[in-house]
Each structure stands twice: as structure tokens, then as C-alpha cells.
Amino acid sequence: MINILYLHAGSEMYGADKVLLxxxxxxxxxxxxxxxxxPSEGVLAVALRHSKIEVYxxxxxxxRRKYFNLRGIVSYTxxxxxxxxQIFHIIKNQQINLIHVNTIAVLEGILLKHKLKxxxxxxxxEIITTPKVVYKVTSFLLGKYADQVIAVSGAVKEHLVSSGKINQEKIKIIYNGVDNNVFNPNVTTxxxxxEFNIPHDSLRVGMIGRVNAWKGQTDFLQATAPLLEKYPKLYLILVGGVxxxxxxxxxxxxxxxxxLPNNNRIIISDFRNDTANLHNFFDVFVLPSTRPDPLPTVVLEAMASGKPVIGYRHGGICEMVIEGYNGLLVSPNKSELLQNAVEQVVTSKELRKVMGNNSLQRQDNYFSLSAYISNFSQLYSLLTKIKS
Incomplete structure (x- = not known):
């Protein structure tokens, strides 16, 4: 039996939380x-316990940015x-064979690695672009202390290597996968x-993502809201917490x-647990992250639900969406180009059908849950054999 200690940055149910679960x-x-x-109670902790996983x-x-000052550094240290x-006290009587840190934002694995050997x-x-000093420091720590760095996409690997602090031989790409038993075109809607008081003959363009500085909710509205005047059956739906x-x-x-005009057809909702239903409810999924998004899980969920995907052409989405095949990508931070792409897909039922089917096929071929779990299982076995 290989005992694996996992450290994670939160207890919500967004991308990194879901793939850990x-x-x-x-x-x-x-x-x-x-x-x-x-680090806290939350929906992830509840879900883990429900699945009989040992959680503390x-x-x-x-x-986080709140620590980037003198008082913050003292508090963080x-x-x-x-x-x-505290963590060491919890697991000191268990024979830990491996530590898996599920985010660059958790540094506690460094000290625990040395304590547990x-x-x-x-x-x-993550793809950290600013502040640059954090990018350099975290890359240095990865290069010095990690036995294996797992990047969720080629974009993440390239970004880490470009820091000059990590040997690319130490980095392996393992794509996330989604559960097709949960995300599929047959989920009820x-x-x-x-609930949203939307007609059945409507056209629904949706976005799911945490409301933060770079996920692009404002770009989404700038691009899509003008289309509400031209297309009376169009509805816009944004879902995500803070x-x-x-x-x-x-x-x-x-x-x-x-x-905005026609705001009665703009629906904004806080975080919800019925993500699979929402993806199937949308006709088109849009994720205009204004910074490079490493490998947004919501895009995989949309693909598994058989939906066309539209976004900005940077980050991991470029490895998920083939332009013109299962979606459209446009130059980053160009909301007018994003508007044109959305309009092109919204106005063609046949295009939505073809792209949606292609999304489903591509997700099944390259981003399956079984491949994701198998890749990590093999890695765990390899690293523990090397150590022994």
C-alpha cells in the first residue's frame, strides 16, 4: 500500500479542486x-468524506497577494x-510514501518532504505572469525541491522552463480528465x-468561472451583450463565485x-453544484480568460457535454480547442473579435452541432478521466520504487 499525502489550496469546487477529487x-x-x-472546510471536504477519503x-x-508586504511575510512565515x-503531528504515525502538492501556491510540502524524507x-x-518575482521564486523552489513537476498542459511546461530555474527533464505533462458519467450530453436540463425563466426555444451562451481579475467576465459581457439587440432569443448566463x-x-x-440594454436576458449566478447540468443547458460555452489559463477544466466539461467552445488564443485552451473544428479562438483581450466568433456560432445551428460533436470526440480521445488516473498511478508507483 502506497500512502500519499495530498496538500491543496482550498475546499471549493472549481478546476483544481475537481481534478483532485x-x-x-x-x-x-x-x-x-x-x-x-x-486549509479549510468546504464543499470539497464534504465530497471527499462522502467518498470515504481521509481528510484533515x-x-x-x-x-496569495495579501502576503506580498512586510507584515504579510511575517504572518506567512x-x-x-x-x-x-500540525500536519506532521497528524501524519507522524502513518508511513507516508509520497507527497503530492496540488498547486504552486502551497509551499508546506517543502518542509514536509525533508521531515518525512x-x-x-x-x-x-497555474501560469504566473505577475508579479514576476513570484514567478521566479516559485519556479526556483519547484526546480530545487520537487522530485517531479507535473504540468497540466504544454503551455504550463513552456512557461516554467522559460523561467530558467527548472530543468525541462523534471517536468512531465499530464492532462486533466473529466468523468463522462457526470459530464455528457444526456444530463437533464x-x-x-x-429556474432562470428562460424560454425553451432560446439560444443560451454561458460562462462558468470564478469571478476574479482575469477570468474575463467583463470581456464576456462586452462581447456578447451587443448581440442581445440583434437576437431576441439570445440569453447570457454567467456562473461563478468569488x-x-x-x-x-x-x-x-x-x-x-x-x-446594459436588455439586461433582463443576462443572468448572473453565484457558485452552483449543478455544473454538469449547466454545461448541457448552454448552446455555446465561452471562456475569455484575459491571462493564459493553464488548462481550464470547465472547457473539458463543456467538451464532454458536446458543446462548441469559444475563447482567447493563449494558454492551455489552445491544446483543447482546434479552431474551426470544435470551437473558435481569437486574439486575447479583443472583445470585438470575441463578439464576431460568438455571433458566427450562435447564428448557425448546423455549426453548433458539428462543433459540439467534435468537442465530445476530442475530449474522449485526449482528456479522459481513466487516462488521467492511470498516468498518476504509474507515476506514484515509479517514484516509490525509485526511493525504495
């Missing part, structure tokens, strides 16, 4: 025993050593028409939407 629940429990440490809550600091001691896998879901302490972002987004 899918991984630890999908592992062969006769071979692997996952132990998950989270330790309030350890996550690398104190919390880091205190929390690491086990290999460290660092699973990178009827109740959403009633980090604690950033509630003002949601307030501002709602204010922007309220000032």
Missing part, C-alpha cells in the same frame, strides 16, 4: 491510500511553520428553464450588467 476517488484503493490536508483540516497559509508542525510531486495548474474578501468583484459585475 477525481484523482483521489479514482485511485485503486488496494494499491493507494490517499490522505488529504485542506489545517489552516495553513496559501501564497509564522503560519507556515505552525501549520507544518519522501519524494515530492508538485502538480502545477429541464428545471433550469423554469474568493472570501473579494465580494466587491461580484457586486461590480452585477452593476455592469444592470446598466
Amino acid at each position: 477525481e484523482l483521489v476517488t479514482g485511485l485503486d484503493k488496494k494499491k493507494f491510500h490517499p490522505i488529504v490536508i485542506l 483540516i489545517v489552516s495553513y497559509p496559501i501564497l 509564522y503560519g507556515y511553520f505552525k501549520a507544518t508542525k 519522501v519524494p515530492l510531486i508538485w502538480h502545477i495548474h 429541464g428545471y433550469l428553464f423554469d 474568493f472570501a474578501g473579494e465580494e466587491q468583484r461580484m457586486i461590480k459585475l452585477r452593476q455592469i450588467a444592470a446598466q
Whole structure:
């Protein structure tokens, strides 16, 4: 039995949270025993416990902008050593064979690696562009302390290598996968028409993502809202919550939407648990991340639901969407080009059908859950054999 300690940055149910849940629940429990440490309670912790996964809550600091000042550094350092001691106390009587850190924002794995004397896998879901010093420092830490760096896409690997701090031989790409038993074109959607008060003959363009500085909700509205005047059956749907302490972002987004013409056909919702139903409810999925998005899981979910995908041409989406085949990509931060792409797909039922079918096929071929779990299972076995 290989005992694996997982460290993660939150307890929500967005991309990195979902792929962690899918991984630890999908592992062969006769071979692997996952132990998950989270910094807070939340829907992820509930889901893990429901699946009989061993979970502990330790309030350890996550690398966020609030720590990028003198007071923050002191607070982070104190919390880091205190929390690491707590984690070590929890698992000291268990024979940990491997540490899997599921985000670049969690540094506690470094100290635990030395205390436990086990290999460290660092699973990178992020592309850090600013501040540049954080990009350089975290890349240095990855290169120095990780036994294996896992990048979720070629875009992430290229970004890490370009730092000059990591040998590319240490980096392996493992694409995320989604569960086609959960995300598929047969998921029920009827109740959403009633809940959102949307006609059944409507055209629905949707976006799902955390409301933050770069996911692109404002670009989404700039691109799609003008189409509401031209297409009376068109509805726009944005779904996603905010980090604690950033509630003002949601307030501002709602204010922007309220000032737009035809805002009665713009629906903004907080985080929801029925993501699979929402994807199937949309006719077109749009994700205009204004910074390179490493490998957005919501795009894979949309593809598994048989939907065309439209986004900006940077980051991991370029490895998921083939232009003209299962979606359209345009130059980043050009909302007028995004508008043209959305209009092209919205106005052609045949194009939506062809692209949607192609999305489903491409996801099944290259981004399956079984391949994702198998790749990590093989890696775990290899690293523990090397150590022994």
C-alpha cells in the first residue's frame, strides 16, 4: 500500500479542486491510500468524506497577494511553520510514501518532504505572469525541491522552463480528465428553464468561472451583450463565485450588467453544484480568460457535454480547442473579435452541432478521466520504487 499525502489550496469546487477529487476517488484503493490536508472546510471536504477519503483540516497559509508586504511575510512565515508542525503531528504515525502538492501556491510540502524524507510531486495548474518575482521564486523552489513537476498542459511546461530555474527533464505533462458519467450530453436540463425563466426555444451562451481579475467576465459581457439587440432569443448566463474578501468583484459585475440594454436576458449566478447540468443547458460555452489559463477544466466539461467552445488564443485552451473544428479562438483581450466568433456560432445551428460533436470526440480521445488516473498511478508507483 502506497500512502500519499495530498496538500491543496482550498475546499471549493472549481478546476483544481475537481481534478483532485477525481484523482483521489479514482485511485485503486488496494494499491493507494490517499490522505488529504485542506486549509479549510468546504464543499470539497464534504465530497471527499462522502467518498470515504481521509481528510484533515489545517489552516495553513496559501501564497496569495495579501502576503506580498512586510507584515504579510511575517504572518506567512509564522503560519507556515505552525501549520507544518500540525500536519506532521497528524501524519507522524502513518508511513507516508509520497507527497503530492496540488498547486504552486502551497509551499508546506517543502518542509514536509525533508521531515518525512519522501519524494515530492508538485502538480502545477497555474501560469504566473505577475508579479514576476513570484514567478521566479516559485519556479526556483519547484526546480530545487520537487522530485517531479507535473504540468497540466504544454503551455504550463513552456512557461516554467522559460523561467530558467527548472530543468525541462523534471517536468512531465499530464492532462486533466473529466468523468463522462457526470459530464455528457444526456444530463437533464429541464428545471433550469423554469429556474432562470428562460424560454425553451432560446439560444443560451454561458460562462462558468470564478469571478476574479482575469477570468474575463467583463470581456464576456462586452462581447456578447451587443448581440442581445440583434437576437431576441439570445440569453447570457454567467456562473461563478468569488474568493472570501473579494465580494466587491461580484457586486461590480452585477452593476455592469444592470446598466446594459436588455439586461433582463443576462443572468448572473453565484457558485452552483449543478455544473454538469449547466454545461448541457448552454448552446455555446465561452471562456475569455484575459491571462493564459493553464488548462481550464470547465472547457473539458463543456467538451464532454458536446458543446462548441469559444475563447482567447493563449494558454492551455489552445491544446483543447482546434479552431474551426470544435470551437473558435481569437486574439486575447479583443472583445470585438470575441463578439464576431460568438455571433458566427450562435447564428448557425448546423455549426453548433458539428462543433459540439467534435468537442465530445476530442475530449474522449485526449482528456479522459481513466487516462488521467492511470498516468498518476504509474507515476506514484515509479517514484516509490525509485526511493525504495
